[in-house]
Amino acid sequence: MMKFFSQSSEKGDLVLIALFAVAVFTMPIWLAPFGANYPDLMQRFAIFGIFATGFNILFGLTGYLSFGHAAFLGVGSYTAVWTFKLLGMNPIPAVIASVVVAGVFALVIGFISLRRSGIYFSILTLAFAQMCYNLAYSVLTPITNGETGLRVLHEDPRIFDDKTVETTGPLISQIFGYQMQGMTGFYFCGILLVITVFIAMRIFRSPFGMMLKAVKTNQNRLNYTGVNTRPYTLAAFVISGMYAGLAGALMCIIDPLAGAERMQWTASGEVVLMTILGGVGTIIGPIIGAGLIKYFENIFSAFNDQTLANIYSFLPDGLSEVLVSVTSLFVGEGWHLSLGILFMLIVIFLPGGVTEGLSRIGKLIARRTGKAQKNENEGGRRSSPMPGE
Amino acid sequence: MGILEVRDVNKNFGGLKALNNVNLDVEEGSVHAIIGPNGAGKSTLLNCFVGRLDPDTGTVMFNGKSLLGLKPHEINQTGVVRVFQTPEIFTDLSLLENVMIPAFARRDGAFKLNPFRDVEREGEVRDKAMNILEEVGLQEDRNKIASSMSRGDKRRLELAMCLVQDPVLLLLDEPTAGMSRADTNATIDLLKRIGERGITKIVIEHDMHVVFSLADRISVLAQGTVIAEDVPANIKGNPKVQEAYLGGAHL
Structure with a gap:
């Protein structure tokens, strides 16, 4: 995976993406020691991996920090459920419709927000997302079903579904008889993750991606170089909005229920955390970040005093009680505290995120084994950590 | 007919007259230097060529087409390319x-x-x-x-x-500011070499050594007005220029 950092040829990209695909599809095996190999969590790794990868196309390449990407997630979710309601439970139309609708939304919001840059852009996107969130609860209730959340009902048209064989049980998205749940659901998300990461990789390596990096570094120079930066930033914004729409659709394919809480500003903030934690501007970083945060959320929050007591049971009674009471601050309800500390440590000591840490370790190993020279050549073009902007 | 024709350009910043009826003709393939004391309006003039500023009145024609009202990237696409005073990279x-x-x-x-x-x-x-x-x-x-x-x-x-x-027209805003003498000479050599491609150049410069090594024509700007425009040899001896800018001592 270390090679994700270095620029390489098209053939090299195919090798990398193949390795990545293997890593994704063997997740049930190599996540087992961490206790994270259950389908529900792995689905979320894949879905948020897609979300963060898309976000990184905007933030990592152009430097435009959107605080409203959860809006596109929500739009994608509602579109997916509506597709189920109208066309049936097949996930493919839901995916296509969500990506298209989220793209159109991103076009409108991006067109307005991208008139400003820096903090003003962030505030504009945040305002739009909060507007969507509040509209979903109020005037748009006929479309969003308000607080109850939008779900698929048996009496919905679902024109392409075969209604003769259906029972009264909950409706589940399915294709060719495969139900999008459990491991099947995970593999469906996993395939889409691999495809979307491949697309992101192509974008990173294209002249288009190079222009986006130039936007981040010096927009003024780019204007005086004959480049109209607006369509570039807008294209990046729309692409990342489409990624978010896809992630939103997948959430509903796994569980056909869309709620407005998905659009809240905390969800927009989460994807920012994921991207920075993993490594802004790297391809694999946001996926690592998404995995870490979802892992913390699910595993750390599940710890309680009893499990802690079991962990420390080998220690003398008094000591283990002290340790349990101290540690319990950081797990269970307090998992946000551990996440916060981890985030602070990363931002202070590894501004390039986890990927920067990995590449440092990689260089250290390379130096030990006497391959320092080679590594220098390969890693020379690695994107530098974010300068304080 | 020059490749760049500037006619009666005025620009005010509040009460300050930054450019006052500036006229400029730049011949195709030539190196035209613009000199003048600090605050004379040299950079303001350059900004009017690249779309950063719009003059209050007057026209800027490049290759027979007006540059006014165009955005910076559109001006660049016509072939006018700018080097900045502090490197923009x-x-x-x-x-x-x-x-x-x-x-x-x-x-x-x-x-x-x-x-x-x-x-x-x-x-x-x-x-x-x-x-x-x-x-x-x-x-x-x-x-x-x-x-x-x-x-x-x-x-x-x-x-x-x-x-x-x-580029068809290259605008250089103090290409040697802050450089050592050796670097300056290297830059002069480089600019002379690229001069062989027939690129028209406008150079804003303080360093007289650079100006007199490169320029085919020189315009002297003082307080927003062109006080002299001639070949370098005549500029050197022009008493008006010496009074306004050179103070006589530098040459």
């Missing part, structure tokens, strides 16, 4: 990328959505960028990050970024 990117970006901009125009092409396969653009880097003497450093270069190298890089666009 892509500091986070490698030198090669810095030069490839303007080359792409010239090839693909103001916007092109080509997310599935591979930069590695753009051999033509890469070769062009490499040639220019070699010309300015930076080919060895092509994989270094631009922010790690010295100030003089950044200036040469910016020049390379402008040259790779095959």
Whole structure:
């Protein structure tokens, strides 16, 4: 995976993406020691991996920090459920419709927000997302079903579904008889993750991606170089909005229920955390970040005093009680505290995120084994950590 | 007929008259220097050519087309390329990328959505960028990050970024400011060499050594007004210029 950092040829990209695909599809095996190999969590790794990868196309390449990407997630979710309601439970139309609708939304919001840059852009996107969130609860209730959340009902048209064989049980998205749940659901998300990461990789390596990096570094120079930066930033914004729409659709394919809480500003903030934690501007970083945060959320929050007591049971009674009471601050309800500390440590000591840490370790190993020279050549073009902007 | 014709350009900043009926004719293929004391309006004039400022009145014609009202990227696409006083480069990117970006901009125009092409396969653009880097003497450093270069190298890089666009008119805003004598001479040599391609150049400069080594014609600006325009030999002896700017001592 270390090679994700270095620029390489098209053939090299195919090798990398193949390795990545293997890593994704063997997740049930190599996540087992961490206790994270259950389908529900792995689905979320894949879905948020897609979300963060898309976000990184905007933030990592152009430097435009959107605080409203959860809006596109929500739009994608509602579109997916509506597709189920109208066309049936097949996930493919839901995916296509969500990506298209989220793209159109991103076009409108991006067109307005991208008139400003820096903090003003962030505030504009945040305002739009909060507007969507509040509209979903109020005037748009006929479309969003308000607080109850939008779900698929048996009496919905679902024109392409075969209604003769259906029972009264909950409706589940399915294709060719495969139900999008459990491991099947995970593999469906996993395939889409691999495809979307491949697309992101192509974008990173294209002249288009190079222009986006130039936007981040010096927009003024780019204007005086004959480049109209607006369509570039807008294209990046729309692409990342489409990624978010896809992630939103997948959430509903796994569980056909869309709620407005998905659009809240905390969800927009989460994807920012994921991207920075993993490594802004790297391809694999946001996926690592998404995995870490979802892992913390699910595993750390599940710890309680009893499990802690079991962990420390080998220690003398008094000591283990002290340790349990101290540690319990950081797990269970307090998992946000551990996440916060981890985030602070990363931002202070590894501004390039986890990927920067990995590449440092990689260089250290390379130096030990006497391959320092080679590594220098390969890693020379690695994107530098974010300068304080 | 000049390639750049500036007619009666006025620009006020509040009560300050930055440019006062400025006229300028730049001959195709020539090097035209604009000199003048600090605050004379040299940079303001240049900003009026590239779309950063719009003059209050007057016209700026390039190749028979007005440049006024055009956006900076549109002006660049007509062939007017600017080197800034402090180097404007892509500091986070490698030198090669810095030069490839303007080359792409010239090839693909103001916007092109080509997310599935591979930069590695753009051999033509890469070769062009490499040639220019070699010309300015930076080919060895092509994989270094631009922010790690010295100030003089950044200036040469910016020049390379402008040259790779095959400009028709190159605007140089103090290309040697803050350079050592050796670097200055190297830059003069470089500018003379690229002069052989027939690029028209407008140079704003304080260093008289540079001006008199390069310029075919000189315009002297003082308090927003052109007080003299002539060949270098005559400018040297012009008493009005000496009084306003040179103080007689420098020459």
